[in-house]
Amino acid sequence: xxxxxxxxWARNAEDAVVxxxxxxxxxxxxxxxxxxxxxxxxxxxxIAEGDELIGLTIGDGDASWALARGVLQTISVTDASNLTDxxxxxxxxxxxxxxxxxxxxxxxxxxxxxxxxxxxxxxxLGWPAIAHVSSASAVDGRVQVVRKQGSSEQTISxxxxxxxxxxxxxxEKKTPGMKEQLAARKRPVTKLTLAAIGAASDxxxxxxxxxxxxxxxxxxxxxxxxxxxEQLVAALRGEGVL
Amino acid sequence: xxxxxxxxTEEKQVAALVAAAKGLGGKITAIAVGPRALADAAAIxxxxxxxxxxxxxxxxxxxxxxVARLVAAALPxxxxxxxxxxxxxxxxxxxxxxxxxxxxxxxxxxxLGDRTVVERADLDGRVVxxxxxxxxxxxxxxxxxxxxxxxxxxxVEPVGTDAAADILVEKTEPxxxxxxxxxxxxxxxxxxxxxKKKDDLAIVHDLANALGAEIGxxxxxxxxxGWVEKERYVGRSGQHIAPQLYIAIGIRGAPQHLxxxxxxxxxxxxxxxxxxxxxxxxxxxxxxxxYDVIPALQAALGK
Ligand SMILES: Cc1cc2nc3c(=O)[nH]c(=O)nc-3n(C[C@H](O)[C@H](O)[C@H](O)COP(=O)(O)OP(=O)(O)OC[C@H]3O[C@@H](n4cnc5c(N)ncnc54)[C@H](O)[C@@H]3O)c2cc1C
Ligand SMILES: Nc1ncnc2c1ncn2[C@@H]1O[C@H](COP(=O)(O)O)[C@@H](O)[C@H]1O
Numbered sequence: 001x002x003x004x005x006x007x008x009w010a011r012n013a014e015d016a017v018v019x020x021x022x023x024x025x026x027x028x029x030x031x032x033x034x035x036x037x038x039x040x041x042x043x044x045x046x047i048a049e050g051d052e053l054i055g056l057t058i059g060d061g062d063a064s065w066a067l068a069r070g071v072l073q074t075i076s077v078t079d080a081s082n083l084t085d086x087x088x089x090x091x092x093x094x095x096x097x098x099x100x101x102x103x104x105x106x107x108x109x110x111x112x113x114x115x116x117x118x119x120x121x122x123x124x125l126g127w128p129a130i131a132h133v134s135s136a137s138a139v140d141g142r143v144q145v146v147r148k149q150g151s152s153e154q155t156i157s158x159x160x161x162x163x164x165x166x167x168x169x170x171x172e173k174k175t176p177g178m179k180e181q182l183a184a185r186k187r188p189v190t191k192l193t194l195a196a197i198g199a200a201s202d203x204x205x206x207x208x209x210x211x212x213x214x215x216x217x218x219x220x221x222x223x224x225x226x227x228x229x230e231q232l233v234a235a236l237r238g239e240g241v242l
Numbered sequence: 243x244x245x246x247x248x249x250x251t252e253e254k255q256v257a258a259l260v261a262a263a264k265g266l267g268g269k270i271t272a273i274a275v276g277p278r279a280l281a282d283a284a285a286i287x288x289x290x291x292x293x294x295x296x297x298x299x300x301x302x303x304x305x306x307x308x309v310a311r312l313v314a315a316a317l318p319x320x321x322x323x324x325x326x327x328x329x330x331x332x333x334x335x336x337x338x339x340x341x342x343x344x345x346x347x348x349x350x351x352x353x354l355g356d357r358t359v360v361e362r363a364d365l366d367g368r369v370v371x372x373x374x375x376x377x378x379x380x381x382x383x384x385x386x387x388x389x390x391x392x393x394x395x396x397x398v399e400p401v402g403t404d405a406a407a408d409i410l411v412e413k414t415e416p417x418x419x420x421x422x423x424x425x426x427x428x429x430x431x432x433x434x435x436x437x438k439k440k441d442d443l444a445i446v447h448d449l450a451n452a453l454g455a456e457i458g459x460x461x462x463x464x465x466x467x468g469w470v471e472k473e474r475y476v477g478r479s480g481q482h483i484a485p486q487l488y489i490a491i492g493i494r495g496a497p498q499h500l501x502x503x504x505x506x507x508x509x510x511x512x513x514x515x516x517x518x519x520x521x522x523x524x525x526x527x528x529x530x531x532x533y534d535v536i537p538a539l540q541a542a543l544g545k
Contacts (some may be wrong), residue, residue, distance in 0.1 A: 013365050013366065014366075014496075014497070016365055016368075018365065018368045018369055022369055022370075024365065024369060084345070084373060085343040085344060085345065086343075086344040086345070086346060087337050087338070087342065087343050087344040087380075088343070090334075090344075112366070112497075113346075113364075113365075114346070115325070115330060115346040115347075115382060116330070116333075116334065116337075116344035116345065116346045116380075116382070117344075118334070119330045119331050119333060119334025119335070119337075119344075120334045120337055120338060120344045121334070122306070122331065122334055122335065123306070123310065123334040123335040123336070123337055123338030123339070124338045126307070126338075128303060128304065128306065128407040128408070128409055129303060129306070129331045129334065130301075130303060130327075130331070130409070131327040131330055131331055132327040144412070147327070148417045149327070150417075150482075151416060151417055151420035151425070152414050152415060152416055152417055152420065153414070153415050153416070153417040153418075154411055154413070154414050155411070155412045155413040155414075156301060156409060156410065156411055156412065157409070157410045157412050158407075158408065158409045158410075159407070159408035159409075167478075167479070168479070169479035170461060170465060170479060203343075204342075204343040204375060204376075204377055205343045205345065205360075205373050205374065205375040205379070206373070206374050206375075207371055207372070207373055208359075208371075208372040208373065208374055209371070209372060210364065210369040210370065210371045210372075211369065211370050211372075212369065212370070213363070213367060213368075213369065213370050215522075216525075217522075218511065218521050218522070218523075218524040218525055218526055218527045219525070219526050219527070220516075220521060220526075220527045220528070220529060221526070221527070221528050221529075222516070222528065222529040222530065225528070225530050225531075225534040225535050225537075225538040226538045226541065226542070228528045228530060228535070228538070229528065229535060229538035229539045229541065229542040230538075230542045230545070232510065232526055232528055232539070232542070233539065233542040233543055233545075235526055236487065236508065236510070236526070239508050241428075241429070241486045241487040241507065241508045242429075242453070242487070242543075
């Protein structure tokens with residue numbers, strides 16, 4: 001199946017420092033691929049089954065991320081900015097997909113942070129979608145996916161074209177080596193602009209800033225371990241959980 | 243004041259979805275997609291009316307187009323969906339039909355003149371961001387559950403759908419580890435990479451025995467180190483558990499780990515790093531070396 005793998009390259013949210021006033025300091029945040037994206041790529045390869053597999057990234061996307069992982073061609077929409085509204089991000093991806101044409105399946109990381117992107121994408125394409133997928137393949141012209149739902153694991157079959165949002169189960173185990181990185185440099189990257197694909201990069205919402213959540217701070221016991229342990233046990237007995 | 247729709251795909255958070263939508267001050271219509279019992283649960287959670295799409299046992303996502311059409315016809319300013327995997331798909335389709343913005347992580351909603359204000363969790367819940375929208379907004383609820391206040395049931399109106407999308411469940415099996423004792427345990431003692439070697443698990447087992455607890459762990463302890471069975475790791479891709487008491491020993495508190503214990507009642511962190519994120523999430527904590535704290539806890543429990 002002709003498959004598109006959508007991936008992102010963005011500041012790592014885990015590196016962001018939250019200041020005491022609730023504002024966020026991004027200065028030391030490293031750029032990284034979405035943590036689910038490598039698993040999405042595995043699923044996309046399985047669905048493509050040797051047919052065309054095209055990478056697509058927007059904004060600061062490092063096109064070589066997919067090329068070094070065996071994708072032969074990728075498209076980058078270079079001037080898309082970081083948007084709060086997930087539907088606007090999806091609209092840019094949709095516009096880029098129109099340039100590709102004839103796509104049977106689009107596979108994308110089901111990131112926690114941008115949980116609305118895959119589903120808004122499916123909505124705008126008018127395609128069915130399955131989220132939180134752990135693995136996928138193509139079976140008899142349909143897409144077959146596996147996903148965990150509560151305490152059960154479902155195998156679901158969905159007619160193409162479809163959007164498949166994949167969640168990784170663990171960090172990527174084997175990252176590309178020097179040989180793959182070099183091969184990636186020889187592969188084609190098509191750079192597109194928003195104007196060229198007829199998309200806009202405007203947020204439909206505006207952020208008024210961030211603050212700390214109102215959660216009660218933990219009661220911390222420190223100092224002498226014996227005293228701390230006794231205080232903890234007393235507190236837990238008080239809660240009725242011991 | 244603005245009207246809202248809520249998209250309901252599971253009973254668990256219905257009352258919280260309605261409560262969040264009440265912040266807007268307008269009429270609330272719930273659309274429940276699933277079995278009749280789901281619609282009945284929505285009917286007593288406090289909305290003004292309930293529409294019911296009978297999912298007839300096929301995946302709820304197959305009705306995304308129908309739900310989008312039904313909701314968008316009413317032109318609501320705000321749509322709140324449960325953050326479940328199915329709820330999100332229905333909400334995404336609805337947003338496209340409405341031309342709405344999509345904001346994940348919704349906690350609280352209010353109307354400010356003709357604008358909508360969404361407070362949402364960001365950075366794995368480390369901050370709350372305030373967002374304003376002039377046009378329609380779709381958000382997935384990510385706040386806490388609230389207890390239903392026992393509202394009188396409003397009528398449930400079954401609604402017709404377009405042809406469902408071609409999505410079939412081929413097989414349903416118990417997920418790996420679904421039967422592990424850790425899922426039902428009242429107390430779980432869980433260990434992370436703060437433990438230096440496999441043999442040291444003995445002291446963790448001793449503590450668990452003293453507490454009548456099951457053993458859990460962080461992913462690397464099961465996956466990379468193989469010290470504990472894989473069925474026992476807790477988190478995003480591991481077990482999601484709801485014990486009365488969860489004691490995280492030498493576990494940093496990575497967001498992926500914390501996802502597995504959102505429903506735990508009381509969480510204790512034991513870590514030698516006072517800045518470990520587990521202390522931001524826990525109810526109680528001991529800052530100290532686990533090799534000192536575990537024996538001290540044993541002694542304190544014996545008193
Ligand atoms: C897609 C994906 C999915 C994932 N899913 C999961 C998941 O489901 N579950 C999960 O757990 N992880 C998951 N992870 C991994 C997660 O990001 C963390 O890497 C992992 O939880 C860290 O485990 P840890 O806290 O045991 O180890 P570390 O991060 O190494 O932390 C060890 C902690 O022990 C403390 N410590 C060290 N020595 C002592 C001592 N002597 N006494 C007391 N404290 C001490 C340290 O201060 C530190 O806080 C996932 C990651 C990805 C990318
Ligand atoms: N699933 C996705 N695929 C591709 N790009 C995305 C996805 N989700 C978000 N983005 C974009 O990735 C960037 C994230 O930037 P940052 O805020 O630095 O994390 C923004 O340009 C987003 O619009």
